[in-house]
Amino acid sequence: MYTPIFTKRGLRTSALLAPALALVLIALVLPTLILVRYSFNKFDPSELMIETITLQNYVNLFRNSYFHSVIGITISIAGLSTVSAIALGFPVAYRLARTQSRYKSVFVIATVFPLLVGNVVRAAGWMAFLGHKGFLGVLLAWFGMESDSFNLMNTWAAVFVGTLSVVLPFMILILQGVLENIDFSLEEAGANLGASPFDVFTKIIFPLALPGVSAGAVLVFILCMNAYTTPFLLGGPAFKMMAPALYQQITVAMNWPFGAALAVLLMIVTVIATIIASAVLRRASSTYK
Amino acid sequence: MSNAIDRRTFLTNSGLAALGYSTWATAPNFANAATGNVVVGTWGGDYENFLKQYVAPIAAKDGAVFVAAAGGEPARETKLLAEAKRSLASMDVVSMTTETMASVAEKGALLEISDQDIPNLKHALPQLKRPYSAPHIYSGLVIVFNPKLVPKPSSYADLWKDDYASKVGFADNMFYYNIIAAAQAHGGNPSDYEPAKKALLDIKKRSKVYPSNETTANALHTGEIGVTLMWRARAFQWAKGGIPVENVAASEGALPIVFEFGIPKFSKNIPGAKAMLNAMLDAEAQRGFATAMGYLPTVDNVELPSDLREKLDFSEEERSRFFSPDLQYMNRQRAEWLNWWKQEFLG
Numbered sequence: 001m002y003t004p005i006f007t008k009r010g011l012r013t014s015a016l017l018a019p020a021l022a023l024v025l026i027a028l029v030l031p032t033l034i035l036v037r038y039s040f041n042k043f044d045p046s047e048l049m050i051e052t053i054t055l056q057n058y059v060n061l062f063r064n065s066y067f068h069s070v071i072g073i074t075i076s077i078a079g080l081s082t083v084s085a086i087a088l089g090f091p092v093a094y095r096l097a098r099t100q101s102r103y104k105s106v107f108v109i110a111t112v113f114p115l116l117v118g119n120v121v122r123a124a125g126w127m128a129f130l131g132h133k134g135f136l137g138v139l140l141a142w143f144g145m146e147s148d149s150f151n152l153m154n155t156w157a158a159v160f161v162g163t164l165s166v167v168l169p170f171m172i173l174i175l176q177g178v179l180e181n182i183d184f185s186l187e188e189a190g191a192n193l194g195a196s197p198f199d200v201f202t203k204i205i206f207p208l209a210l211p212g213v214s215a216g217a218v219l220v221f222i223l224c225m226n227a228y229t230t231p232f233l234l235g236g237p238a239f240k241m242m243a244p245a246l247y248q249q250i251t252v253a254m255n256w257p258f259g260a261a262l263a264v265l266l267m268i269v270t271v272i273a274t275i276i277a278s279a280v281l282r283r284a285s286s287t288y289k
Numbered sequence: 290m291s292n293a294i295d296r297r298t299f300l301t302n303s304g305l306a307a308l309g310y311s312t313w314a315t316a317p318n319f320a321n322a323a324t325g326n327v328v329v330g331t332w333g334g335d336y337e338n339f340l341k342q343y344v345a346p347i348a349a350k351d352g353a354v355f356v357a358a359a360g361g362e363p364a365r366e367t368k369l370l371a372e373a374k375r376s377l378a379s380m381d382v383v384s385m386t387t388e389t390m391a392s393v394a395e396k397g398a399l400l401e402i403s404d405q406d407i408p409n410l411k412h413a414l415p416q417l418k419r420p421y422s423a424p425h426i427y428s429g430l431v432i433v434f435n436p437k438l439v440p441k442p443s444s445y446a447d448l449w450k451d452d453y454a455s456k457v458g459f460a461d462n463m464f465y466y467n468i469i470a471a472a473q474a475h476g477g478n479p480s481d482y483e484p485a486k487k488a489l490l491d492i493k494k495r496s497k498v499y500p501s502n503e504t505t506a507n508a509l510h511t512g513e514i515g516v517t518l519m520w521r522a523r524a525f526q527w528a529k530g531g532i533p534v535e536n537v538a539a540s541e542g543a544l545p546i547v548f549e550f551g552i553p554k555f556s557k558n559i560p561g562a563k564a565m566l567n568a569m570l571d572a573e574a575q576r577g578f579a580t581a582m583g584y585l586p587t588v589d590n591v592e593l594p595s596d597l598r599e600k601l602d603f604s605e606e607e608r609s610r611f612f613s614p615d616l617q618y619m620n621r622q623r624a625e626w627l628n629w630w631k632q633e634f635l636g
Contacts, residue, residue, distance in 0.1 A: 045621040046395055048370055066632040127504075132513045237461030237498050238635035248631065251363030253624035254370075254392075 032267070039260035049257050057261035067262075070240040071269060077156075077231075077241065078224035078273075081163045085171040085220050086213055088164075093175030094205070098184065108176075115169050123233040126162050127153065130234070154236030162230040167220040174219065178212025179205075214281035218274050225270045242266045324352040327561040329550075330369070330380035333359030335582055336548075340569075343577035348568035353561040362389060369553055373398040378553035381562040384425065387547045391616040392623075394421040400552040406563045409570035412588040422551035423566045426575075426584035428522035429543035429603055429611065430466055431536040438515030444540040445474035448516060449492055457496040458514030460505040464630045465623065466544060470518050473541040473612060480615040482626065489634050498635060509534055520546050522583035525600055529583075538603060542610040548584070 039057055041049040061067050096107055114122065129135045130152040137151070152158045182205065190200045206213075228243035235241065246266065250259035327348065331337055337359045345355035358365075358380055365380075366389055372378050373396070385393065393399060399421040404411045410423055417424035432442050439456050442448060448457050459467045469477075471485035471492075497514060499505040502523060508514045510532045519527075521543075524536040550569055552562040568574060575586040579593055585601055586593070593601070603611075 043624065045624060048374075048396055064632075066636055132508065133511045232500060237500050237631075240636075245631075248627060249624075251361075251367050253627045254366065255624045 035260045035263055038256055039264050041257040041260075043255045043257045045254070048254060057258045058265075060258065061261055061265060066240070067245070070242055070245050071265070073156075073240045074225060074242045074266075075269065075273065077159060077163060077227075078221050080160060081167055081224045082217050082221045082277075084160075084164050085167050086175075086217060089168055089171035089175055089216070090209075090213075093172045093179055096172070096176045097179035097182075111169050111172050111176075114165065119166060119229040120233070122165065123162055123230055126158065126165070126234055130158055153234065154239065156235075156239075158234040159231050159239060159241075162234040163224055163227055166227070166230060167223050170223065171216045171220050174216035175209065175212050178209050178215075182208045210281060210284060214278060217277055217281065221274060221277060222270055225266065225273070242269075325354060325558055325561060326356045327353045327381045327558055327565045328356045328358050328379065329565060330358045330360070330365045330383040332362070332384065333357075336384075339578055339581050342581075343574040344565070344568045344571075347571045347574055348565045351564040351568070353558075353564040353568070355565065362386065366393060369393055369398050370396060373554060376555050378555035378557065380553055381556040381558045382550055382565050383553060384548060384550050385422075387545075387549060388614070388616050388619045388623075390419070390422045390549045390551055392620040394419070394551070395617075395620065398554055400554050400556065400559065402552060402563070402566065407567045407570065409567045409588065412572075412590045413570060414587055414589060417547055417587050419549065422549040423570060424587035425548045425550050425569050426522075426578055426582065427545055427547040427587055428520040428584050428601070429538065429545045429607075430470060430518055431521045431524060431538050431543060432516060433509070433519045433524040433527070433534050433536045434516040435509060435512070435533050436535055437533060438512060441535070442516065442537060442539075445470045445518075446541070449474070449488065453516055454495045456515035457492060458505055458508050458517045459496060459498045460502050460517065460519070461498050461500050461635075462502065463518065465619070465626060466546075467518055468626055468630065469544055469612070469614065470539070470541075473539070473544075479613060480618045482622070486629065486633070493634060506530075506532060520584075521601060521603075522585075525583040538607045538610075540610075542612040543603065543607060544612045544614065547587070 038049065040053045040055070042052050042054055042056065044050050092111070096104065096111070099107065101107070117125075127134070131137070132151055132153065134153075186204050186208075187200050190204050191197075195203065226243050227241065228247060231239050231241040232244045235244075242262065243266070246259050246262040249255045249262060253259075329340065331340060337357045340357065341355060348355055362385055365383060366385065369378070369380065369383055370393060373393075383393075383399075390399075401420050402410065402423065403420075407423060410418070413424055417427060432445065432448070434442060440452050442453070447453065468482055468485045468489065471477075471488045472482035475484040475488040477484045497508065499508055502519065505514075505517050505519070506527050509517065509527070519536075521536055521538075524534060528534055550566055552559060552566070556562050570588055572586075572588060572591045575588050575591045576593070578584060579586050579591070579601065580597060583601055
């Protein structure tokens with residue numbers, strides 16, 4: 001029920017929200033605003049940065065073809081990982097939601113388990129698997145294949161697989177939560193009325209799960225856009241993604257204004273892509289209603 | 290009892306008082322007030338562990354308690370500068386390499402130090418001393434190679450020869466030192482690394498780049514590469530760890546790397562920080578570090594065992610050829626060289 005703010009009860013409710021609001025303001029909004037302000041400063045190697053108002057950092061960013069490909073690769077990795085996470089996560093989430101097994105909690109823990117391992121450890125595992133004379137190479141050599149020609153480290157594929165493995169559990173958990181709230185008697189009713197399993201999925205289950213798909217897609221997409229460890233370790237130094245690029249600018253080049261401009265661009269691109277994805281999924285959802 | 294003071298007693302007491310005062314006045318400041326925690330911003334892993342093992346007990350005798358703030362140098366530099374801009378410091382001591390230390394000192398983030406503040410500083414090797422930092426350990430850039438895979442090189446320029454094609458590896462985090470070595474091999478000088486550009490683009494197709502020192506070591510271990518550029522101390526550790534490598538100082542001149550410690554201008558425990566720096570330069574701590582970590586002592590009152598010195602040290606002739614970079618040029622050009630490395634060489 002809506003509570004007007006300027007009533008005794010409304011004020012009390014606002015007071016309860018104040019600590020969380022203050023935390024968000026101090027820990028998120030304020031640093032973001034500082035970052036935005038820095039992006040208009042001028043870089044100076046001897047003084048770190050000179051306070052001024054200039055668009056030069058953004059001009060350099062848009063003129064430099066290197067950063068065009070950084071943005072392009074970041075969006076493509078994030079987009080493909082998100083779509084793949086939905087495609088691979090949906091059947092698992094569906095099975096988890098439907099199962100009556102007494103081992104259900106074990107399956108859920110098994111799904112969550114990769115989240116308990118840090119990104120660095122997980123990437124190290126992939127390195128041992130994909131690297132030169134790694135598990136995959138040894139396996140291929142065992143089958144008489146030339147392992148060197150299958151070196152997947154420092155490639156687009158390695159980053160994609162590594163990123164997907166990070167985000168897949170998030171997608172499964174979100175979808176499972178939504179699917180468990182769907183009344184599966186609808187599915188049975190559909191089947192009773194002659195709908196094929198494909199029709200049941202595309203016309204009943206998927207449309208009803210779309211809010212979850214939408215939420216999962218947005219979360220996963222944001223995680224992928226901001227991925228640092230996986231592209232850094234599995235993609236190698238030459239791999240172009242936004243988070244490693246802006247980390248390099250801020251901490252190695254010490255070019256804070258340009259790094260801040262990159263961070264602002266990353267935020268803008270993420271927000272725009274998220275809005276577009278949400279709008280597309282909402283429209284798809286409404287067409288089913 | 291007489292209260293009269295005779296001449297002898299007066300002179301004796303005056304002398305003792307004067308001696309006491311002069312001792313108090315000339316004693317390092319930290320002797321009076323070096324108490325409490327001293328937050329030391331440093332590298333994690335071995336460096337942090339050895340600081341705890343060899344330095345912390347000595348600093349504790351002066352009342353300074355070692356508290357590590359471990360992390361990478363870029364993050365530490367960023368934090369130090371960000372805090373200094375607001376007259377703050379969450380670290381009391383910071384460790385950095387020579388050029389980074391020079392860069393933050395130029396930005397006014399460090400306190401000046403002297404032999405009066407830190408007595409052991411008088412033992413520091415003169416060529417490594419700076420007004421804003423104490424040298425802790427040092428080594429030099431060498432060519433590390435696997436003799437079973439490549440012939441023994443004698444210069445950086447050798448790496449461009451066909452014998453080494455596809456066997457050269459570079460560590461990405463060493464990008465600036467790789468650039469300097471390439472410049473040295475192709476006519477560059479301490480204030481001009483431009484010749485490195487063409488040279489590195491020439492070798493680009495015949496070399497590999499790894500994200501870190503560890504991944505480079507792994508590539509040497511598996512035989513994916515046969516030669517790289519690395520600090521002699523680390524090459525010593527790699528060989529000790531079973532990687533089949535040897536090392537040689539390039540004829541163009543080895544680039545020294547000095548790990549230094551400085552005190553942030555706004556440190557909350559300056560006496561404690563000075564005590565910590567003094568402990569780092571202590572002969573016993575220096576010997577411990579050299580033995581365990583493979584870096585050379587920066588003080589003149591430590592003698593290493595001959596076998597260790599043979600593996601870690603540089604000969605007189607190699608020292609005379611040390612490459613002294615222009616630190617100001619290095620720091621001013623760092624951003625541009627990083628962009629070139631990322632966008633042109635790797636891109």
